[in-house]
Amino acid sequence: MRILVTNDDGAFATGIQHLVAVAREFGDVKVVAPDGERSACGHAMTMRVPLRVKPVSVFDGVEAYAVNGMPVDCVNMGLHLCWPEGCDLVLSGINHGPNLGYDVTYSGTVAGAMEGVINGIHSVSVSVAPLVSGQELRFDTVERWLRENWQAVTTPLSHDLTFVNVNVPNTDYSELKGQRVVPMGRRVYKEKFERRADPWGVDYYWQGGAVIEEGEQPGTDFGAVTEGYVSITPVTIDWTQHGALDDLAGRVTSCRS
């Protein structure tokens, strides 16, 4: 099995080390990842500056490159440089934090998997999901879970343009309750901005480190992780709301009558 691994925390992050450790047990792995952290870059692509690619040797013999771009750039560069004949699987992660609910739209980790399926390759994004900040991240738990559930998540789906988004609770492996295949939930940021003052008394803002408001969401990815289950969500990049097509078409038609 030919595997391309990327992430959004950068080639030198801890999480990707653990993902490569599992992946190399199941196939031939090549790594192309950003040269630094690109978290929350979403599905961005670099088009106005040249991409620089540098070999890195932090993966114990695995061919690997760091790119001054985004996860999307890394997937495409990986297919161009490492797997010009194509590959069988794109893995993105292990992200240092959850990618639940709407957060998948901001996530560079998830965007790596999106770019994989756009290229016609089965793809999986993997995150370790602490629900409070400051915890030590249990990549060992993710690694073990992924090893034991490898076939389930890496076997291509019958639906095209669909990737698999996995979030593993940040607990000891013995405390995992199991796994649930669930739809995306909501993840709404309660206080988006924190205002501070610089040394000259001018206000500035920090975004993103705020309290999160989720509420009870049984039956969703957030609900599963909250209850101690690994969440597994099939995500499609067909963003069309098919249920709204007729309604919208009806309105457009009526404009002309």
Ligand code: MN
């Ligand atoms: Mn990240």
